[in-house]
Amino acid sequence: MxxxxxxxxxxxxxxxxxxxxxxxxxxxxxxxxxxxxxxxxxxxxxxxxxxxxxxxxxxxxxxxxxxxxxxxxxxxxxxxxxxxxxxxxxxxxxxxxxxxxxxxxxxxxxxxxxxxxxxxxxxVLGMPGLTAYVGLLDVASFKEGEAVFVSGAAGAVGSIAGQIAKLKGASRVIGSAGSDEKVSHLYDLGFDAAFNYRNGPVTEQLRKAAPDGIDVYFDNVGADHLEAAIDSLNTGGRVAMCGAIAVYNATEPSPAPRNLFLAVGKRLTLRGFIVGDHSSRMRDMIAEVGGWLREGRISxxxxxxxxxxxxxxxxxxxxxxxxxxxxxxxx
Amino acid sequence: MxxxxxxxxxxxxxxxxxxxxxxxxxxxxxxxxxxxxxxxxxxxxxxxxxxxxxxxxxxxxxxxxxxxxxxxxxxxxxxxxxxxxxxxxxxxxxxxxxxxxxxxxxxxxxxxxxxxxxxxxxxVLGMPGLTAYVGLLDVASFKEGEAVFVSGAAGAVGSIAGQIAKLKGASRVIGSAGSDEKVSHLYDLGFDAAFNYRNGPVTEQLRKAAPDGIDVYFDNVGADHLEAAIDSLNTGGRVAMCGAIAVYNATEPSPAPRNLFLAVGKRLTLRGFIVGDHSSRMRDMIAEVGGWLREGRISxxxxxxxxxxxxxxxxxxxxxxxxxxxxxxxx
Known part of the structure; x- marks a missing residue:
């Protein structure tokens, strides 16, 4: 039984x-x-x-x-x-x-x-870890010295994506989460800045957290977070569209980034991805992230x-x- | 004087x-x-x-x-x-x-x-021609056999983009325009299907014009056209975001594609571009498009x-x- x-x-x-x-x-x-x-x-x-x-x-x-x-x-x-x-x-x-x-x-x-x-x-060594790894490195083509914003940053994928960005030499990593406790956890993980999206408009909080803008946005949320990211993205910025938890339970069409047309002048790339397409990278991820895990450099x-x-x-x-x-x- | x-x-x-x-x-x-x-x-x-x-x-x-x-x-x-x-x-x-x-x-x-x-x-041999050329071929990575939708297709850029797609072996080219006269002009240019966006919701008209979906969307309009394109794009589809004439004169934040989250599951790529970044391709464009022009194959x-x-x-x-x-x- x-x-x-x-x-x-x-x-x-x-x-x-x-x-x-x-x-x-x-x-x-x-x-x-x-x-x-x-x-x-x-x-x-x-x-x-x-x-x-x-x-x-x-x-x-x-x-x-x-x-x-x-x-x-x-x-x-x-x-x-x-x-x-x-x-x-x-x-x-x-x-x-x-x-x-x-x-x-x-x-x-x-x-x-x-x-x-x-x-x-x-x-961290499974599907969520691989999602973070390929989303940041392959889909968003993150490069050393760039500033990265991760939404849902206290979650399984977001927390790993932010830490990988730091370990790979991001100039600044910003995370958003839904409680003050999670925000303080993000600082414990080594994020340079973090905010509680329930404390005010995301666009304003992100502008303050990233005064020089961002180069990469790892999107787990969609909706207002994506609009805020488009606002703060620098020329040539990239968005890895991983999920949109803000809209999964919506019964109405959801609010969309009203500033999406800025993608033209800023030459932005927004790219959706599904981790299942990237299983060939599992071996690389386990080698690299597994190493950090054993060394205690990733939590x-x-x-x-x-x-x-x-x-x-x-x-x-x-x-x-x-x-x-x-x-x-x-x- | x-x-x-x-x-x-x-x-x-x-x-x-x-x-x-x-x-x-x-x-x-x-x-x-x-x-x-x-x-x-x-x-x-x-x-x-x-x-x-x-x-x-x-x-x-x-x-x-x-x-x-x-x-x-x-x-x-x-x-x-x-x-x-x-x-x-x-x-x-x-x-x-x-x-x-x-x-x-x-x-x-x-x-x-x-x-x-x-x-x-x-x-055709200047900035609009180059915009059509690099938008379709470089930004949207169009490949032979794919279906292409062009909005603002009777305009300077759109009409060339659609014709290049046909000349390069698109399986189907669909165009939208703002009058029935323009729609019939698009058929004269060799578009496989065309519709007047003032005649009904773009999403429904595009679904009918592209029953097997589209692989590339060349966006000159934004707003409802982009939402319709996201609806019809097949897995792995690409959008070249060239302009958004629908929002240039807007004084309020403009309607955005409420279905943008579909980009995740469909693995879509949306990429904004500015023709000025691509002037190194002017020589290729003039050689190829100029040839078609002399041969009377492009109008x-x-x-x-x-x-x-x-x-x-x-x-x-x-x-x-x-x-x-x-x-x-x-x-």
Whole structure:
């Protein structure tokens, strides 16, 4: 027997507890080529909100009455597949459930890292870390000496993007977040300036935080943050459009940057990206970021929630910005 | 004696005749190194609207009480400079006046082209032609087999951009314009589909004109056209942001594409550019587009207005879309 969380209904606007259904299921015994995995930690991520809609997107929607999915670290309990043994640590996409029987080809064995929690594979050394790495370096073509603004900077992706920018020689790194506690956390991470976007118009706060303008904007928020960034971007500036958490739950078309036409005179480039297109860079990211992690030069904060039954609340809390760093559910 | 048009006042919103002042001035005799040029044709272009504001931009504002400037073709009447002789055809930036005395270094001698009006140097073989060429090929990285949408497609830049796309093997070229006459002109130019944006919502008209979506959008308009393009762009699509004539005369922040967040999932790139950064490509453009012009494979329509006194009306008419192809004032 295992427990899992099914999609009960599709949210209109903000998701609520009613959209999720905690159910008990009987697992089949693993067949030849399959493994039984006990999940240890699962990830909740903003992109999951899009998959709750019945809309064509870059990932197919979750199905009603079936379990949600997402990045998960687990331990092999029973293996009928060569190359995987009981006790192996594995990474896979079958989250939102306590145990899963799955083809061995769908899981990836990972090495435990001395002194680092296996949850790192869901954050700084996983998809969020790769998002930060390729968004900053490849999509926005960040170069040493440039000034970088990161929105949602206390989140899993933003906090890593800002720290990579500092480690790579940014002249100034500015972050925005949604509480004074998070702002002070950003200073602890080494950001040069940070502000609470709830304390006043973003455009004015960013102008003050970046008096010489910015060269790169790492956008996790969209809406007013993007408008503020366009205002502060210097000639030739670049925007990595990673996500727009401000609009994921909007039921109306959302406010857009009314100053977008400035992109012409400032020769700006705005580029949207999806981390899945950049998996060939995973090896580079793990080598470089993993090195900083072992040396203690990069900090990967986590907000950990206990129990599968609390996963929906963790996800809704994530959308509301209740996490600092990576939001994880311990199973 | 010469006549010129001075900037009398700065417009707020739409320019009016009152913003311009036709005055008579006495010209000095050309000094050593200078030439006296009688202007034959001058260009009016949308970018001039920005220079009428007292605002920092990529070109300095026009000065109050002084003549406006702009691309002009003239004939040398008197030369005190080596390399330039009476009767030479020259290109320079001292428009909005009938004659000018200027340093020889500020004019460029151009060759008359057999069977082609010298006004081509203000349009298809000049700045608008280069804008179309680099915007499509360099900024938007257009590739053979792709579908292209051009807004303001009956204008000096748009009409050339659309024709270059066809000549370079676009699978489909769609244009928008502001009258049914212009739409039928676009079909004459070889566009595969065209629509009048005044006849209905741009998003719906574009969806119908491009049922398989578009890969490149050449943006001369901004606002609702950009929103429609984002809606129709396929994954990996690119936007060359060339101008936003819809917002040049706006006194309020203008409507922005409310669907800009789609750029993430669709991996779109939006890039603003200024033709002045790309002058190194002028030689390539003239070779390629000039060849098509001589072979009659590209058509460069002009709307010609007579007399310096009518230049303000020509400029205001341009902002209202009264031109088809390049708007020219014959002096």
């Amino acid at each position: 295992s427990r899992q969380i099914n999609l009960a209904s599709r949210p209109s606007g903000w998701p609520t507890a009613d959209n999720f259904d905690l159910v008990e299921v009987e697992l089949p015994a693993p067949q030849e080529g399959q493994v039984l995995v006990r999940n240890l930690f699962m990830s909740v991520d903003p992109y999951m909100r899009g998959r709750m809609n019945d809309a064509k997107s870059y990932v197919p929607p979750f199905k009603l009455g079936e379990p949600l999915e997402g990045g998960t670290v687990g331990e092999v309990v029973e293996s009928r597949a060569p190359g995987l043994a009981e006790g192996d640590l594995v990474l896979h996409g079958y989250g939102w459930r306590e145990q899963v029987v799955v083809e061995a080809a769908r899981v990836r064995r990972v090495d435990p890292i001395e002194g680092v929690s296996p949850t790192a594979y869901l954050g 990967a904060q986590e907000t950990v929630v206990d129990g599968l039954e609390n996963a929906p609340a963790a996800f809704i809390g994530l959308m509301r910005g209740e996490n600092t760093g990576k939001m994880i559910v311990r199973l | 010469s006549r010129q048009i001075n900037l009398a006042s700065r417009p707020s919103g739409w320019p009016t005749a009152d913003n311009f002042d036709l005055v008579e001035v006495e010209l000095p005799a050309p000094q050593e190194g200078q030439v006296l040029v009688r202007n034959l044709f001058m260009s009016v272009d949308p970018y001039m609207r920005g220079r009428m504001n007292d605002a920092k931009s990529y070109v300095p504002p026009f000065k109050l009480g002084e003549p406006l400037e702009g691309g002009t073709v003239g004939e040398v009447v008197e030369s005190r400079a080596p390399g330039l002789a009476e009767g030479d055809l020259v290109l320079h930036g001292y428009g909005w006046r009938e004659q000018v005395v200027v340093e020889a270094a500020r004019v460029r001698r151009v060759d008359p082209i057999e069977g082609v009006s010298p006004t081509a140097y203000l349009g 460069a329509q002009e709307t010609v207005v007579d007399g310096l006194e009518n230049a303000p009306a020509a400029f205001i008419g341009l902002m209202r879309g009264e031109n088809t192809g390049k708007m020219i004032v014959r002096l």
